Amino acid sequence: MSFLKGNFFYNGKPLPSAPLWGMSVLSSGNMRFRWNENNSVRDNFFSSICAEKRKVAQPELIHSKTVYEVSSADEIFFKKGDGILTSNKFIVPAVTVADCMPIFVYDKNSNVFGVLHSGWKGTGIAAEAFYMLNKKYDSSPCDLCFVLGPHINSCCYSVDKDRAEYFAENFGSDCVSFIDGNKYSLSLAKANLFLLKKIGIPDGNVFINKECTCCFKENGTFKYGSFRRQTALLPQNLPLEEKQKHFTVQAAFVFYSF
Numbered sequence: 001m002s003f004l005k006g007n008f009f010y011n012g013k014p015l016p017s018a019p020l021w022g023m024s025v026l027s028s029g030n031m032r033f034r035w036n037e038n039n040s041v042r043d044n045f046f047s048s049i050c051a052e053k054r055k056v057a058q059p060e061l062i063h064s065k066t067v068y069e070v071s072s073a074d075e076i077f078f079k080k081g082d083g084i085l086t087s088n089k090f091i092v093p094a095v096t097v098a099d100c101m102p103i104f105v106y107d108k109n110s111n112v113f114g115v116l117h118s119g120w121k122g123t124g125i126a127a128e129a130f131y132m133l134n135k136k137y138d139s140s141p142c143d144l145c146f147v148l149g150p151h152i153n154s155c156c157y158s159v160d161k162d163r164a165e166y167f168a169e170n171f172g173s174d175c176v177s178f179i180d181g182n183k184y185s186l187s188l189a190k191a192n193l194f195l196l197k198k199i200g201i202p203d204g205n206v207f208i209n210k211e212c213t214c215c216f217k218e219n220g221t222f223k224y225g226s227f228r229r230q231t232a233l234l235p236q237n238l239p240l241e242e243k244q245k246h247f248t249v250q251a252a253f254v255f256y257s258f
C-alpha cells in the first residue's frame with residue numbers, strides 16, 4: 001500500500017527515537033471517518049500498515065480547536081474534535097484531511113505524540129496542543145517537534161477579504177497576499193509558522209511538506225485528494241454532504257514502526 005511517511009526533526013536533524021508521521025494519498029482511496037459509518041477502504045488501509053496489536057484512534061472532525069489526550073483507544077469513542085494525542089505506542093492517532101493541514105506533533109519531554117486537523121477555522125490548534133503539553137507535563141517549547149503535512153498551498157488557496165483580514169490580524173500579514181478585487185491568497189504554512197514562532201518553537205524542530213494537495217502531480221497524476229479541485233465543477237449550492245461524495249480525504253497519522 002503506497003503512502004507517505006517521514007521523520008520528526010529536532011534541532012534540524014531527523015529524530016530516530018520518535019515515531020513516524022504518515023499520510024495516505026489519492027490512490028489509497030477515501031479515508032472518510034464518521035462514528036456511525038463503516039469504511040472498509042480505511043480499515044484495510046490501516047490493517048496493511050499497522051501491526052494487528054495496534055489501534056487507530058480518531059475523533060470525528062468538526063473544524064474546532066479541541067484536542068484530546070487518550071491513554072487507550074476506547075477513550076476517543078464517539079468524541080468529536082480535531083486533535084488527538086497519546087503516549088501509548090500501541091495507539092495510532094489519526095485525523096482526515098483534504099486540503100486542510102495535518103499537523104503532526106511529538107513532544108520529546110513526555111514522549112506524547114499525535115496529529116491535529118488544521119483548516120482555516122482550526123488555525124491555532126497547534127498552540128492548543130502545546131498549552132496542553134506544557135500544563136500537564138511541563139514541556140517547554142524546545143521539546144516540541146512539529147511537521148506541517150501536505151495541504152492546499154497559497155498557489156491554489158484564494159480567500160475573500162474578510163478571511164484575509166482575519167488571518168493578517170491573528171497570524172501576521174505575511175500569510176496573505178492580494179490577488180485582485182476581493183481575492184487574496186492564503187498560506188496556511190506561513191500562518192502556522194507565525195504561530196509556532198510566537199509560542200517559542202525553534203525553527204529546527206519544524207518540518208514542512210510543501211506538496212500542494214490541490215495541484216501537486218507525481219508521474220503526471222494528482223497525488224492527493226483535494227476538496228477545492230475535486231468539487232470545483234460541482235454546482236456552488238450543492239449541500240456539503242452531497243459534495244463530500246465527490247472528493248477523496250486522506251488519513252494523516254503518527255505511528256511507531258516496530
Ligand SMILES: [Zn+2]
Pocket residue numbers: 152153154155156212213214215216
Ligand atoms: Zn497548488
